[in-house]
Amino acid sequence: MSIKTKLSIIISFLAVVLLSLNIILSYFTTKENMRKDSENKMMLMAKQISLAVEQSRESSEYAERQMAKKLRLASIIAQHELGPDINNVTSTQLVAISKKVEVSGIALFVKKADDIIIAQSSNPKEIGLSTKKWDLWYAALNQLLDNKEIDIKQGYTLKDFWTGPFEYAVSNPGYIEKWGYYYDGTSNYIIDPYINGEEVDEYFKIINPDSIIDKSREANAGIMEITGINPDPFTITNRWGGSFESQKSVARNDRPIAFGTYKLRNPQEDMKQMKEALDRSTVTQYEERMNGERIIKTFVPIHSNSENRSYIIRIISSYDPIYSVISKQMVSQIAISLVLLEIVIFASYILAGLLIRPIQDILIKVNGMADGDFGTALEVTRKDELGLLATRINAMARNLVRYTRDLREINDENRSVKEHLESIIRQTADAIHLTDPAGRVIRVNKAFEHLYGWSSEEVIGKTLVYIPKAYEQEEQSWFYQLHKGIPIISAETMRLHKDGHEVRVSVSQSPIVDEEGQITAFVIISRDMSERNRMEELLRRSEKLTTVGQLAAGVAHEIRNPLTTLKGFLQLQQRSLQVNLRHTDIMMSELERINLIVSEFLILAKPQAVHFQTKDIRYILGDVISLLDSQAHLLGIEFNPSFSQETLLIFCEENQLKQVFINLFKNAMEAMPEGGVVHLHTWRGDKRSVVIQIRDEGCGIPKDILAKIGEPFFTSKETGTGLGLMVSQRIIESHKGTLDIESELNQGTTITLMLPMVAVRK
Secondary structure: OOHHHHHHHHHHHHHHHHHHHHHHHHHHHHHHHHHHHHHHHHHHHHHHHHHHHHHHHHHHHHHHHHHHHHHHHHHHHHHHHHOOOHHHOOHHHHHHHHHHHOOOEEEEEEEOOOOEEEEEEOOHHHOOOEOOOOOHHHHHHHHHHOOOOOOOOOOEEEOOEEEOOOEEOOOOOOOEEEEOEEOOOOOOOEEEEEEOHHHHHHHHHHHOHHHHHHHHHHHOOOEEEEEEEOHHHHHHHHHOOOOOOOOOOOOHHHOOEEEEOOOOOOHHHHHHHHHHHHHHOOOEEEEEEEOOEEEEEEEEEEEEOOOOEEEEEEEEEEOHHHHHHHHHHHHHHHHHHHHHHHHHHHHHHHHHHHHHHHHHHHHHHHHHHHOOOOOOOOOOOOOOHHHHHHHHHHHHHHHHHHHHHHHHHHHHHHHHHHHHHHHHHHHOOOEEEEEOOOOEEEEEOHHHHHHHOOOHHHHEOOEOOOOOHHHHHHHHHHHHHHHOOOOEEEEEEEEEOOOOOEEEEEEEEEEEEOOOOOEEEEEEEEEEOHHHHHHHHHHHHHHHHHHHHHHHHHHHHHHHHHHHHHHHHHHHHHHHOOOOHHHHHHHHHHHHHHHHHHHHHHHHHOOOOOOOEEEEHHHHHHHHHHHHHHHHHHOOEEEEEEOOOOOOEEEEOHHHHHHHHHHHHHHHHHOOOOOEEEEEEEEEEOOOEEEEEEEOOOOOOOHHHHOOOOOOOOOOOOOOOOOHHHHHHHHHHHOOOEEEEEEEOOOEEEEEEEEEOOOOOO
C-alpha cells in the first residue's frame, strides 16, 4: 500500500472520527435539552396543580366556616327542644330534630371516668362509641366540657362551639363528614350535629384536584399518571408493607396518596427520589422501564403555605415524544455526515498526492544517509515546511559528516585513556577492587591478589569476607557514610588475609554514581601499612634512644639520692654490727624507688607491642609528670597541672602517648633555660572529644620556623634530630586525633591535642 493511499485513509479516518464525535455530541446535547424541557414542563404542570390544590383548600375553608355556623345554629335549636338532661332524650327525638334543623343526624356525648362516649344518637350504631382515640377531637371535647377556650389550630371555633376539619367518619369510613360540637354548661351532654358524606362529597367533587389532573392529562397526551404524595405516610406505609390504596381508617392529611392515582409504582425508588427532591428542594427525574414501556418519572417538591407542610407531585410521562425528536435529529445528522465524508475522502486523495511528491524525494535522501552516503544534497525549490525540512536534512548531513569524524577521534582517545587506566590499575602497588551496591566483587587487580591472597576467579561475583570481627562496627559506620556519598580517605584499619592472618592497611573507599546520581558501584583501594609502620617504629625507637640519653642525667641524679641514703645506713650498721629494723624499712623504700625509676626508664628504651586499651588520659599525664619532675626541678621548672574532675577515657596505646607527652614536655622545658612554669589543662570538648593543652613560658617560635615544625630532620636545636615532633604527630594521627601548635615570640608556646573520647558506661 502506497503512502498516498495510507495518507488518504488516515485523513478519511480522522474525518469519520470527527463526524462520529459530532453525531454523539449532538445526540447527548439534544437528549439533555429535551430532558431539561421535559423537566421544566413537568415543574410548571406541578405548580399549576399545586396552585389548584391550594385554591381548593381555600374554598374548603370557606365552606367549613359556613357549615360551622349552620351546625352551631342547629345545636342551639336542638338543646332548646331536648332539655338539660340526657336521660330524657330518645333516638326518635334526635331523628325528628335532625330533619327539622336540616342536618344528617345528631349525637349526644357524655363524660365518663376516663373517656367521652356517644350516649345517644340518631344513628343507633354510634351509641356507646368511644372518643378516646380521636386525637384532636378528643382534646376539643375535653376543653368544651371544662369551659376552656379551645386552642386547637385545625377546624373552626365559635362561642361554646368547635367544628373539626373535613374528615372520614369512623362509623362510615367511605365518606367525608362534617361535625360540630356545642356545650354551653347548661346541660349534661355535648350536642354533635353532623352533615353526612353525600352532601359533603358533592362539594368535594367540585374542589377535588383529581378533576384538575384529568384536564392536565387531556391537554398533554404524553402524561401517563399524576400522583400527590404525602412523604411521611408514604415512607411509613412502604416500610411496613402497607397498602397504598385508599386507607379508610386513616385521616385525610395522613394518607400516603393525597390525590391522583398510584398504579405505576416502584415504591423503593420513588421514596429515594422523593427524599432527594425534598432535601435539595429541586426537581428530580429518572428513567425506567415499566410494563415493557420506557417512561420518565418527575418528582416536584411543593410547600403548602396554608397547612405549613411539604408534599411531592409525581408525574409519569412517556419517553416516546423525546425519542421521536431525537430520532429525527439523528437521521438528519447522519445524512449530513455521510455527504461530508464523501467530500473529505475525494479531497484527501488529491491532497495526499500533492503532499507525498516532495516527501518521496526526501525519503530517497534519508535512505542514502542511512547507508552512509552524506554527500548528495537535496535540491530546495520550496519555501514551505517541506522546503525547510529539506534544508534541515542537508544541514543534518553536513553535521553528521563532522560528528562522525569527531566520534572516531573521541573513540580513539577513549580507547587510549582506557588502556592507560588499565595499565595503571594493573601496575599500581595499591590493592584495588570494585564491588556492586550489594557488596559483590566486580573486579580486582594483581596487587589485590598479592596483598590478600585471593585470585580474581575466587572472589569475582562473591561477597568478600575479610573484615575482622573487632572492626565490623567500624566497617558498618563506613558503609552508611558511603551510601550518603561521603568517601573514606586513608583510614588505617585491619583486614584479613586469605589464610586468616591480619593485615594492617590504609583504606580509601569511594562511591561511583551514574548520571542520575544513583550509586552503581564502590571502589576500594588498600595500601599495605606493614613496612611503613616498621619504619615509624624505628623512628620512634630512635627518638626514644635520644630521649633516654637526654634523660640520663636526671635519672642518674634521681638514683644518686637513694643510693647515698643506702650507703649511709649500711656504713652505720657496719660500725655498730647491729641491724636496725627502722633503717631497714627506709632502705627497702629507697630500693623500691630506684626500681620504679629504672622500670619507667626501660619502658622508653625498649620497643613495645602496639596494644590499644581504654585509659584515663589524666593518669597517663600524671605518670609522665612523675617521671620528668626530678629533671624539671634541676632546671628550675615547675609543672602546674589543672585536670578536669570528669573522667576522660580514650582508646589508646599508652606507651606511645607517654612518648608524645615526654617529647612535648621536654620541648617546653628546653624552651625555658632560665626556668619557669609548664601549664597543663585537660577538659571535655565538643563532639565527644578530650582536649589536652600544654603551655610554656619560654622564648616562643618565630613564624618562619613554626611553618616547618614537624618536617623530618628539621630542628632549631644544636643536638636535635627533628624527628621527635614528626613521630608525635604520627602517633596522634594513628589515634584519630589532632595536634595544633600556636606560638608568639618571647611569649611562649601553646600545644593543643584533641583525641576521641570513649563514652563512660553507667
